[in-house]
Amino acid sequence: xxxxxxxxxxxxxxxxxxxYLGLCAGTWRLHRARQAKAERAVAALAPAVAGTPxxxxxxxxxxxxAEQIAxxxxxxxxxxxxxxxxxxxxxLQPDELRATERALFxxxxxxxxxxxxxxxxxxxxxxxxxxxxxxDALHCGVLALGDRSxxxxxxxxxxxxxxxxxxxxxxxxxxIDVDQGDSGALLKWQH
Numbered sequence: 321x322x323x324x325x326x327x328x329x330x331x332x333x334x335x336x337x338x339x340y341l342g343l344c345a346g347t348w349r350l351h352r353a354r355q356a357k358a359e360r361a362v363a364a365l366a367p368a369v370a371g372t373p374x375x376x377x378x379x380x381x382x383x384x385x386a387e388q389i390a391x392x393x394x395x396x397x398x399x400x401x402x403x404x405x406x407x408x409x410x411x412l413q414p415d416e417l418r419a420t421e422r423a424l425f426x427x428x429x430x431x432x433x434x435x436x437x438x439x440x441x442x443x444x445x446x447x448x449x450x451x452x453x454x455x456d457a458l459h460c461g462v463l464a465l466g467d468r469s470x471x472x473x474x475x476x477x478x479x480x481x482x483x484x485x486x487x488x489x490x491x492x493x494x495x496i497d498v499d500q501g502d503s504g505a506l507l508k509w510q511h
Contacts, residue, residue: 380439380442
């Protein structure tokens with residue numbers, strides 16, 4: 321039996337499509353497993369004691385790095401006896417941020433200074449210049465993740481930090497910029 325060139329092309333195209341679908345399914349399963357592990361870790365964090373507001377550990381990640389650092393930060397605070405709440409920046413409502421006393425922002429930058437997809441909702445809701453948000457009671461710190469090879473290194477982290485200051489938030493420490501997972505900058509964050 322001989323196969324025509326068209327038949328071989330169709331078989332090859334089918335193999336490519338099935339391989340792609342398999343890759344997508346594997347990636348989805350890996351993402352779900354990582355998400356379930358993070359949810360279990362968050363559930364293990366003790367709730368805040370009545371009258372003691374938790375520190376918000378907020379993350380905005382494109383690839384998961386900022387989320388992982390936020391989880392590690394929340395776990396370290398928890399081990400130190402500090403009540404903490406881990407939350408994606410996309411889930412945070414402006415009124416909730418206004419009522420918060422302490423927050424740590426761990427954010428990545430996507431492309432040339434853009435907010436990651438996980439922060440798009442927050443940017444629309446809270447950082448909208450037409451909706452001024454007073455944050456005078458907020459004490460915060462910003463860890464900005466980026467890559468120096470881009471012109472707007474840590475662009476979203478810098479934009480967020482400036483926006484927080486413009487809204488009256490008080491910095492707990494100077495923003496920490498991290499170039500491609502620089503261990504020195506991350507060690508500074510841990511302190």
